[in-house]
Amino acid sequence: MNRNLMKEVKEALNNKRQVANLVNALTRMRDRRREAVARFAFKDFAELKEIRRRNRLDVRRNIEKLREAVENSGGFFFLADSPEDACRYIADVVARSSAKLVVKSKSMTSEEIGLNSYLESIGVEVVETDLGERIIQLAGERPSHILAPAVHRDAASIAGLMAENLEPSPKAITRYVREDLRRFFLNADVGISGANVISAEDATVAIVTNEGNERLVSSIPRVYICVAGVEKLVPSMRDALALLRMLVPSATGQVISSYVTFISPRSEGFGRTREFHLVLVDNGRLKALDGLLAETLECIRCSACFNVCPTYRVLGGHVFGHIYTGPIGLPWTAVTHGLEKAYEFSSLCISCGLCKVECPVDIDIPFMISVIKERGNGMYGEAAPLLLRNYDKLIEIGAKMPRLSNLILNSKLGRYVIEKLAGIDSRRKIPPLASENLYSLSRRMGQRIRNPIRKAALFTDYLLMYMFPEIAMAAVKVLNRMGVYCVVPKQGSSGMPLIQYGYLKKASKTARYNISRLLPFVREGYDIVCLEPTAWYCLKEVYPRIVEEKEEAEAVAESSFTFSEYLLLHGFNEPSSGDGLKLAYHWPCHARERNVVKPKSVELLERLGHEVMLADVGCCGMAGTWGMRNGYKGYETSVTIGKTLIESLEKTKAQFFITDSTVCYLQIRELADPRKTLHLYQLLDKPF
């Protein structure tokens, strides 16, 4: 591998100004977007998904349709297999028209194929005209975000790139760029743009912008070239508009952009026929259609997934990316630039799942990233050291002799060895193993319940099972109070670390085991209540994808609930005891659902008369074992992410910080005041 990723991570985290710029900007973009898509109904998203699925399945047919339509309307069509093919074709067109100057409107595909440097190498001047792209071009950088390429820079650093003594304000810079770029627009021989969507039957490219630069790029020069990936194809103008209707709000938070420009070979240029070229780029896409990364081609490049990715948000796209950046940038890189380039930065994905929740097309990005890790493991490296991969066995063995294990965990030498062998950072607090695990504790404590109305089998994962069984028992007591009889079936760990690090075969075994343990209970009418959001996420989202026994997995998934969901569903309604508390709640990533804005746990706490504030910065940064990994492999980034959460929790001036994932609870307890940090179940068990 060529990249020294850890060095890049270190540099990015040390650039405090950039971290702050990024987190601020992306959080604002996220909130703006959420507000804008709130007006859409569930069926709007379902329709978009259906359109994109159909587009993907029909892409080959649509390519032929487009070819015919372009040629019948007097344009030129070229399907490029590879970046070289595409660049060569475009360079030929440019050379034939004796062009010296090319103006460009934003096109990620041209970045993908390295078009600018190709044209420059044959002596053509290429000028980017999108403001953000222009900034990046002058800085000699790559775009760090598909929508806001210069999001990592502030006005002061941008003004310096443009001209001496330029006032460092967005307004002054924009004025300057308008004047500066006009001379290029007016004298350009060739205009090149990308596409947001292409209607095959109309041979028409549609581009959305707010600046209006694409209008000048496509209208003034004698020759116009559109270069775009085959995934931009839709069969009809109707699909094109249906897609744009969702794309713009999901991208910028607007109802629609200032401009949508439709460009077709039929329209006339300045007093003569304009030359129109449509270069569709394959570059691995068609091959990907038949594999596990196929869903990548449904992406509409709205960048919603970027805004929420916890590691991208602090590291930026230069670290979290190759040419394509951000969450979906990983599968895009694997498809267009190869597995190795994607694997190189895949460890930055911590499998929080937030990108999938945010994606308007419901693309399973985290799963595709796990697939990338799995394919690369062994070939280009290992995503986790051997001991970490066998974390479940380690915990099981350790839990057999908790006293000795804790002695080791508490000794400097012990921690040193653990750091060396399992890669766990010595600075991270590891919770001690409980003297009694949940199986035996629950048997010993029994249940206070006479006439149960429902029966629940608990799925808990290993932190609650072996380290915090008393928190799990708090949940049991609450369930008992509402008439639910609980059992703790013999079970394995959720397997999330294996999924996270791309050991999917092993994860599939764990999944099969857990399904086989839980299914008999489902068949006997038990509900599966998951005491960890991650355990629920595995049952619902992941297991059905990684086991062959789909029906069994779905049966278990359908009967699975989170704790709060379950309580709400069955009318948990304890009278509030005394005054309500002022609480700040952290929403665990794996408890989130698409298009749901209010956490179930908040609803629950409000029913009890508490005042609850949502500290919604996103992920806590712990991500299971990842936040424990040494140095820049986990811990440092984890703490940087965690601190933003702590800041926002503290800003609420709440009496207690509440969460219902034990992993998040550990992170908050370690970084904030531990006396103020409570697990949801502890709070519900002992009403204060």
Place this chain on the structure above:
Amino acid sequence: MTDAVSRFVSNATAAGSEVVELKTLGECFKRVVEVLQVEGVKHVSVQPSSATAPLYEMLRGMGYNVVSPAAGIKPLSVVEAGISPAELGIAETGTVVVATDSEAARLVSALPLINIILLDKSNIIESLVDAHRWVRGFISKGYAVSFITGPSKTGDIELKMVKGVHGPHRVLVFIHES
């Protein structure tokens, strides 16, 4: 129908267009002249159409330098205000649809700092997706189609909105009755 008009007005306004509801085309022309005077415009371009033909003559008569889109890029580039007739309004988004018979005429709404758009009330439709029929129709006739919703703007620097990047910093939509 009126419902669509009011939705159009509120969405276009929210997007930053300055919308004025007027009675006749003649009133629109009067308003155009007022804007040109206030802004101190000397060079103006009018996208040719049956609706704008009288305006073209009127502005000429008043001594404005009225540039034809066909005159070429150099004369067009000095134009300070462009006047475009809209084919369609879309209520859902507050968008006007402009279709021009050449790419050169598209520049009337793309190059200057001010863009005034004339929209016939009866041409306002409800939904964005429904516009596909019209868009297809224009394209098949060789028209260059643009959706315009508010001024040219950017948020590329620190996400702060600045107007008038490459196109107009003011977009005015004058709605008139048929």
